[in-house]
Amino acid sequence: MKIVIIKYNAGNIQSVLYALERIGVHAIVTADHEEIITADKVIFPGVGEASSAMNSLKENNLDQIIKSLKQPVLGICVGMQLLCKYSEENNTECLGVFDEPVKKFESTVDKIPQIGWNNIYDLRSALMKDILENSYCYFVHSYYVPMNAHAIATTDYVQPYASAIHKNNFYGVQFHTEKSAVVGERILKNFIEII
Amino acid sequence: MLTKRIIPCLDIKDGRTVKGTNFVDLRDAGDPVELGAFYAQQGADELVFLDITATVEKRKTLSELVKRIARQINIPFTVGGGVSSIDDASLLLKNGADKVSINTAAYKNPQLIKELANEFGSQFVVLAIDTKLEADGEWYVYLNGGRIKTETKCFDWAKKAVELGAGEILLTSMNHDGTKQGFAIDITKRLSESLAVPVIASGGGGTMEHFADVFRNGKADAALAASIFHFKEVAIPDLKRYLHEQKIEVRI
Numbered sequence: 001m002k003i004v005i006i007k008y009n010a011g012n013i014q015s016v017l018y019a020l021e022r023i024g025v026h027a028i029v030t031a032d033h034e035e036i037i038t039a040d041k042v043i044f045p046g047v048g049e050a051s052s053a054m055n056s057l058k059e060n061n062l063d064q065i066i067k068s069l070k071q072p073v074l075g076i077c078v079g080m081q082l083l084c085k086y087s088e089e090n091n092t093e094c095l096g097v098f099d100e101p102v103k104k105f106e107s108t109v110d111k112i113p114q115i116g117w118n119n120i121y122d123l124r125s126a127l128m129k130d131i132l133e134n135s136y137c138y139f140v141h142s143y144y145v146p147m148n149a150h151a152i153a154t155t156d157y158v159q160p161y162a163s164a165i166h167k168n169n170f171y172g173v174q175f176h177t178e179k180s181a182v183v184g185e186r187i188l189k190n191f192i193e194i195i
Numbered sequence: 196m197l198t199k200r201i202i203p204c205l206d207i208k209d210g211r212t213v214k215g216t217n218f219v220d221l222r223d224a225g226d227p228v229e230l231g232a233f234y235a236q237q238g239a240d241e242l243v244f245l246d247i248t249a250t251v252e253k254r255k256t257l258s259e260l261v262k263r264i265a266r267q268i269n270i271p272f273t274v275g276g277g278v279s280s281i282d283d284a285s286l287l288l289k290n291g292a293d294k295v296s297i298n299t300a301a302y303k304n305p306q307l308i309k310e311l312a313n314e315f316g317s318q319f320v321v322l323a324i325d326t327k328l329e330a331d332g333e334w335y336v337y338l339n340g341g342r343i344k345t346e347t348k349c350f351d352w353a354k355k356a357v358e359l360g361a362g363e364i365l366l367t368s369m370n371h372d373g374t375k376q377g378f379a380i381d382i383t384k385r386l387s388e389s390l391a392v393p394v395i396a397s398g399g400g401g402t403m404e405h406f407a408d409v410f411r412n413g414k415a416d417a418a419l420a421a422s423i424f425h426f427k428e429v430a431i432p433d434l435k436r437y438l439h440e441q442k443i444e445v446r447i
Binding site: 011014018019021049114115116118119138140157178180185 | 196197198200235240265266267269270271288289290291293315316317318319362363391392393416417446
């Protein structure tokens with residue numbers, strides 16, 4: 001099986017590669033269109049700011065490539081947010097695979113960004129296979145995807161929001177699977193095993 | 196709910212853990228990777244590695260160590276000790292560190308915080324402050340591992356650092372550090388309630404009750420300790436269970 005991690009200016013590429021290594025999965029990190037299109041699974045990581053991430057994708061025409069992919073694609077953190085329609089982070093037009101907005105947390109009580117371990121619940125889809133309700137995952141983010149019909153996990157911070165989404169061959173997780181201990185490794189494994 | 200975090204801290208010199216440990220069940224407790232993996236498996240929420248190496252080979256040994264840690268450990272970790280430039284931080288990030296902690300270099304050049312936050316995001320930048328309560332009733336910032344006193348008040352520096360882009364504050368009370376008599380509740384609470392970013396309390400944790408106290412009364416988002424974990428005076432699974440019983444949200 002050929003697993004590709006999309007190479008662009010995302011900060012967590014190395015960590016995702018190592019996490020896959022820990023579950024015995026070999027992956028290649030590349031921005032090469034042909035390599036990405038012919039992969040069995042594509043992982044779209046992300047740490048950083050939305051507009052510069054989108055610009056980095058556009059420079060290499062990766063925005064068009066990602067949208068057109070037919071194999072399972074997993075967006076992680078900012079990767080998930082970029083799969084959405086629009087982000088309030090510097091008013092960024094995103095890829096629009098999901099017709100949802102990405103909004104900024106607004107709170108006078110809770111600290112922003114959310115940093116740390118939080119529960120995921122109302123779990124659905126093969127991505128969440130054998131993951132227990134209310135498992136803990138590691139989050140670092142100031143922007144979130146509101147609840148919507150594509151949610152396959154929910155998390156409460158400021159308000160309940162969609163912490164994982166799924167539509168057709170596209171999956172997104174707001175938390176860092178690569179840093180979420182055994183739960184995260186299991187979710188990565190589930191993604192690799194999705195048919 | 197977002198949980199309170201428990202963070203063991205490992206001091207590193209020349210690629211080895213410095214403070215002695217009594218982990219008889221580990222093959223090599225002097226290996227930071229093995230010890231870190233043990234803590235991760237015990238339920239630590241994050242790890243902090245503080246490098247105190249002073250040799251010229253420091254950058255190379257540390258980046259190699261960071262790579263080994265990132266490969267083997269499945270929870271987030273922070274690396275600190277002598278990070279004083281974008282290049283230092285970039286090298287650590289490239290090798291897999293999730294965050295860097297900066298201290299004296301940031302005080303001497305506050306723009307470093309801004310540059311790091313702009314380049315890598317605020318979530319990458321942990322500002323460490325060593326602070327001491329003086330006879331005048333004020334908490335002052337100390338530099339160089341607590342050897343040099345400044346006239347800057349802890350609260351003012353923390354506030355400024357957050358404005359510049361620090362994503363978390365790692366607050367060590369020198370009055371409490373090493374005493375095992377409990378964390379500095381007042382200054383932790385003041386910072387945590389006033390700042391928009393998480394505060395990690397450090398210094399003084401000796402019993403499980405001290406952790407409950409700093410979370411409940413000190414409003415800390417995370418608590419860091421070293422020797423009590425290394426010497427098994429407090430085991431992380433027991434600590435987590437205790438906090439859970441105390442109705443403090445933790446990851447179990």
